[in-house]
Amino acid sequence: MKPYQQIAIDECGEPLVPIPTEHFAFEIPHPYQKLGAPYHNSKADSPYYLRQGVVDSLIAAKTQLQQNHPNWKILIFDAYRPVEVQQFMVDYTFNQIALAQGCEFPVSEDKRQVIIEHVYQFWAVPSLDRATPPPHSTGAALDVTLVDENNRLIDMGSPIDEISECSYPDYFANSNHPQEQKYNRHRQTLKNAMINAGFQQHPNEWWHFCLGDQMWAWLTNKKNSGNQLIARYGRY
Template identity: 90%
Template sequence: MKPYQQIAIDECGEPLVPIPPEHFAFEIPHHYQKLGAPYDNSKADSPYYLRQGVVDSLIAAQTQLQQNHPKWKILIFDAYRPVEVQQFMVDYTFNQIALAQGCDFPVSEDKRQVIIEHVYQFWAVPSLDRATPPPHSTGGALDITLVDQNNRRIDMGSPIDEISERSYPDYFANSNHPQEEQHHRHRQILKNAMINAGFQQHPNEWWHFCLGDQMWAWLTNQNNSGSQLIARYGRY
């Protein structure tokens, strides 16, 4: 169990709603759908859904971003993710790592344990327990980056979903290399817009932000001594 999963959930019943296309850019076609992820039985007709309050705060973040970068937009890479899709992507990531390491299939139990621990540094456990939902399955978490006026991605120094230390938000913070300094500035621009709108950032992923779920409550409590927030979004 990860520390944030110990946070209590008091489900508020807020609806899952589509992210308004007029405000943002989108990853189309959606990467996980291209891989064959099972969205067919989802409660939303696309991955681009969030809780209503999260959408409202996301629009506020976009407004904040454009005060200093008027031609930039937030690109939505992923948002609501059913537990079945979470399981599919955990399995897919496990297999990709195993292949990259030259493992024979089926993977031996000792090697399997090492790989799955590595996977779970970045991917949440696809738990069906209502007390420990994957963040994306609550409608309170999303994966994002930035694009310019020509819909070209702003260079963040590593791709979304990369399983490496380069994914850590402050990985380039102490670099003296001009390009890496720019990567850090770009990550900070994204982070500042989201934090100012009430989101929290995943400690291991520069692209993952959350609001209202267990991770958000846990991070908020960690950052504000004496705060005892609980989650308002459970599994949807």
């Protein structure tokens, strides 16, 4: 169990709604659908859904961003993710790492344990327990980056879903290299827009933000010594 999964959930019942296309850019076709992820049994007809309150805050983040970068947009890479898709992506990532390491299949138990622990540093456990939902399965977490006026990706120094320390939000913060300083500025621009709109950022992933789920409550509570929040969004 990860620390944030100890946070209690008081589900508010807010609906999943589509992310409005006029405000954002989107990764199309969706990257996990291209891999064959099973969205066909999903409660939403696309991955680009979030809880209503999260969408409202995301629009506020867009406004924050465009105060300083009027021609930039937030690109939605991923949003609502059913537990079945979470399991598919965990399995896919495990297999990709095993192949890269030259493992023979079936992977030995010792090696399997090492790889899966590495996977779970970046991917949430695809739990069906209502008390410990994967963040994306609540409709309160999303993966985002930035694009310019020509819909070209703003370079963050590493791609979304890279499993390495390069993905840590502040990885380039202390670099003296001009290009890496630029990567850090881009990451900070995204972070500032999202945080100022009420989101929290995953400690290991520059692209992952959440609002109202267990991780959000846990990260908020770590920063505040006063009233301790609980989550308002559970598994949808």
